[in-house]
Amino acid sequence: MDMPENLREALVTLTEEVSSSRLVEEARRISFRYRDRGDPQQFIQSRSEALAYAVARMPATYGAVSSALAYTLTALEGWGEEMASLLDVGAGTGAATWAADGLVALQKVVCVERETMMRQIGTTIMAFGSEALQNAMWIECDIASQPIPSRGDLVIASYVLNELNVQSQAEVSEKLWDCAEKLLLIVEPGTPEGYRTIERVRTILLQRGAHIVAPCPHENPCPMLEQDWCHFSCRIPRSQLHRLSKGGEAPYEDEKYAYVALARERGPLNEGGRILRHPQIAKGIVRIQLCTEEGITWKTFSKRDGEAYKRVRKAKCGDWVE
Known part of the structure; x- marks a missing residue:
């Protein structure tokens, strides 16, 4: 699952302002800070860190969201309505928006992101994209403590809920559902913890009247055993800079992800x-x-x-x- 040429060009152009060694150092610092789960307000502290984040995480996020959304759109075929507007919540530098733009004929894009530097880098990167991306509106918002100030036919939240505690996950998932005119797609890491997050959100939103589009073929309780977890994988090509930022030699990485797509309307039950x-x-x-x-x-x-x-x-x- 490779990123589009104009997105790769944007990343190459932007990273020319920072040395490769510094990007690698910043990427490792961000990774350590994320694992340490310190003060979330200090996640991204500079423009170079935002660039390092974009290089290290955009390919995998783009791939996971593209894969999950493609499965979702396939399941919608024949009954899903067209989606002209996108709300990307916790957008980071915009990877999920780029993924959606490659699969949906978007006319309006709104990206919600708390971190100033991430919004700035995301805006600059989208200048290389389609007309919808170039005209995207970026809004500052802390979704854990504030109302989400927009709506969309399609709402995407990728790798967002895993940064919140269980209570905040429940509250934010309901906010996300309230913003979705037609469809909500939530993507999380393909880890046991990420799957449990998806499972909790799935239960909460089914109680709110949502209907599952994918990946589940039913709306019954998840039959997965407690010692196992539901997740999928997509293969991501690595550029030289991406390999350096991740500290790996392989020309690709396999991004494991979990997801759920929920719609306002119930579609036909498909056999299989x-x-x-x-x-x-x-x-x-x-x-x-x-x-x-x-x-x-x-x-x-x-x-x-x-x-x-x-x-x-x-x-x-x-x-x-x-």
């Missing part, structure tokens, strides 16, 4: 299920683990299943199988 793990391929057969309306089950395909067997051999974790 979501693949939860990478298919197990052996000679002449493929076994897949599926989340279905009846719960989690295993299904086996053989060459005798013809086209279905061929499709499943090419499928991956997160795909829908009928």
Whole structure:
């Protein structure tokens, strides 16, 4: 899942103002501060740190949101309405907005972000984008303590709720739902903690009348066992600067994410299920683990299943199988 050329060009252009060594140092400092979970008001302290954050995190955030939104739009096909406006909450430097712009014909974009430097870098980066991105409105707001001052057909909150405590997660998730005219997409890290956050939000918003679009094929309690967690993965190409900022040598990274997409309207129930793990391929057969309306089950395909067997051999974790 590669970023568009104009976004990569924007990052290269902006990072020319800071040495590679400083960007690497700043990226490591941000990572340490994030893991330490110190004062959240001190997350980003300078323009160079905002640039380092953009280099280190935009590719993975872009990839995860693109993947989750693509699955969501596929599930909406045939009954979902067009979405002309986007509200990106906790936008950072705008990765989720770029992802949405690549999949939805946006006419209006509003990005909500607390950190001043992140808003400044995000605005500069979007000058390289489409007309909708160039005209995006950036709003300062602390979503944990203030009302969210806008609405959108599509609302996205990516890697936001994991920075809040459980009570604030519940409060903010309801604020997000109140802002969504048609669809709300929440993306979190594909960790046990990220999944538990998604599960709590899912429960809260179903009680508010939301309807699940993806990834779940039902609105029943999540059947995943407590020692396991629901998550998906997308492969992200790494630029040289990205590799340096992450301290790795591999030309790619696999970003694990969890997500839920909720709509105002209930769509048709589709037969089949979501693949939860990478298919197990052996000679002449493929076994897949599926989340279905009846719960989690295993299904086996053989060459005798013809086209279905061929499709499943090419499928991956997160795909829908009928």
